[in-house]
Amino acid sequence: MSAPHEHLSSRRLDQFQAYRERMNARILGSDGHLGIKRFFNLDTKAYQDGSLPKNTKELLGLVASMVLRCNDCIDYHLIQCVESGYSNEELDDAMNVALVVGGSIVIPHLRHAVDTMDLIRSGEDTEDSGK
Amino acid sequence: MSAPHEHLSSRRLDQFQAYRERMNARILGSDGHLGIKRFFNLDTKAYQDGSLPKNTKELLGLVASMVLRCNDCIDYHLIQCVESGYSNEELDDAMNVALVVGGSIVIPHLRHAVDTMDLIRSGEDTEDSGK
């Protein structure tokens, strides 16, 4: 994670998802590289229900993203994990494993993840209150 | 993973565990560093039952170890995962997530992991047949 320090982050997740969708459409378009398209397909399939359920695999993706220190990957898997029904306490417990395995170098990404969790939950509240 | 290529690996896990225990005793001994001892304690606690059950956290530890490419860590968590009751199919499904996240650079560690799984399972059989 780097400057600027997300002090105006209310729209951060929306911007991330819009950028992600726009670039993925660009990459997976008609003139995209076949090998890259197949990789994206494998990536999607890896988190679907299999011998392990989807929600467990999203948790694996979250912890892998944290120890490899990729904020975009963390945000993506956190969104999936919250949609899968994990509580903040369960996500904290998973992130604690990532912190112990990966060390203090993970802490800036833990801060980012907690910020993202709060944004996701606040978005849930907003949608609820809109009903 | 490196040479020699584990072609005589039947005693590999025993040697790993003996070496691990001997060095841990050395590190955690009476003249060991207090901070290091506390870290080992935190590490142990991170995988105990909490908001998430122990078995899920061992699976998180396995995938984190694979994407960070540490064979000793992989062996340790595989032993714990098998003891937690995961089938080979479930472990393969977790390792597939690690492979997709971490890429082909993980493949030598996947080979190592499969070798370790076979050693663990063959040890189980031997013990069973000994009853």
Added chain:
Amino acid sequence: MSAPHEHLSSRRLDQFQAYRERMNARILGSDGHLGIKRFFNLDTKAYQDGSLPKNTKELLGLVASMVLRCNDCIDYHLIQCVESGYSNEELDDAMNVALVVGGSIVIPHLRHAVDTMDLIRSGEDTEDSGK
């Protein structure tokens, strides 16, 4: 790569190059560290024509930057690669190798790279149309 998500990226490459030049001048100035200056010199020389031609070495630099996940390094080598005459199809083929070796954790950097490629190519067009 992190927030904000480069949705207003038209000036992104210009800003990167200005910042890069300003800081390099600061680092390589008269009171700079001799070892660091020598490292920068070695770095420059590594991509010059040798037993391998410069363009092949820029491609090596691009793939190394992608699997090590450094956006600034990716941008720098992409600019060099485009100047060396590589087509988008060739660059995609190289980035596919990086994606397979480095895994899905490389995907945010692939998105960044494709965005950079589009910015470089659009700059080329603009300059052409300005003639």
Added chain:
Amino acid sequence: MSAPHEHLSSRRLDQFQAYRERMNARILGSDGHLGIKRFFNLDTKAYQDGSLPKNTKELLGLVASMVLRCNDCIDYHLIQCVESGYSNEELDDAMNVALVVGGSIVIPHLRHAVDTMDLIRSGEDTEDSGK
């Protein structure tokens, strides 16, 4: 490090520290995860005077942060190192070790670190001139 390229960076360190404090308070609050809190405690203790003095350990933290390429960690340890009394020449000498060990992939973080050093020193001057 990524876009935007810190061309308006005068307030960057203040924003970083405010964000860091806000998120740390969130993480270490009454409903925070006990394991994570303990990790933060171990992290703090690791840099206190022990068999090695605090200032040497901050320098170790700086170099570890550079080779692992974490800008937030670099900024934090640079602030501590300057407070510990290291000169720019000494910090350059430490960063040269990080550059040689970690390679050119560290260069964008070296640029960031030099920018941070200048910001810290300029803040010192301002405070001095304010007396």
Added chain:
Amino acid sequence: MSAPHEHLSSRRLDQFQAYRERMNARILGSDGHLGIKRFFNLDTKAYQDGSLPKNTKELLGLVASMVLRCNDCIDYHLIQCVESGYSNEELDDAMNVALVVGGSIVIPHLRHAVDTMDLIRSGEDTEDSGK
């Protein structure tokens, strides 16, 4: 790379290839994980002739393996690179890029790579002299 230090390395490459083939057969067997099999397939295809020729892509794989510091991957791609006709001087030039990008932490893997190159070339000689 780790102990023992390959002082009896004449059979090292043979052992690596035998182990690699045995474990790949185990992984790609009839009860193997479908996602993992597909990943291996993508991995193979990534190095075939495409917009870039196979030999360039093997060189990319070599440099990616060196900066990510995987000896098995280095050995595999070196064998392919030598088969593709690269001279030692060209391979040294590619490895120099990897060394500059990845830093001195790559040096043990550079030593391993040079040892492997010598083993491959000596194997070529032996086969030639056997004719």
Added chain:
Amino acid sequence: MSAPHEHLSSRRLDQFQAYRERMNARILGSDGHLGIKRFFNLDTKAYQDGSLPKNTKELLGLVASMVLRCNDCIDYHLIQCVESGYSNEELDDAMNVALVVGGSIVIPHLRHAVDTMDLIRSGEDTEDSGK
């Protein structure tokens, strides 16, 4: 670190140093790559007395090697650190920083480092008793 688990490690350091010297001579020989030779030269110079003393820089090299998880690099810098006069307590204090920054994934390398420290110290004793 990988199998076999150094249970017969009494000659491990000797073998490492012999292998290291033999391969370095090969790499730095008359037909070696000029860029690589210059990199080795920069690497050597980075640890010599400068604005920081040599012993502090060897400690930086040790911690950088641990968080980047390179056993050969750890062994090399540990030998230098012991020659520089650091006590085991001081080295433990530095390694604690590496452990906290790098996380539990560093633990196998901490075990290796402690084993190496014991080998170095026992070699010192042997030489002393030989007087």
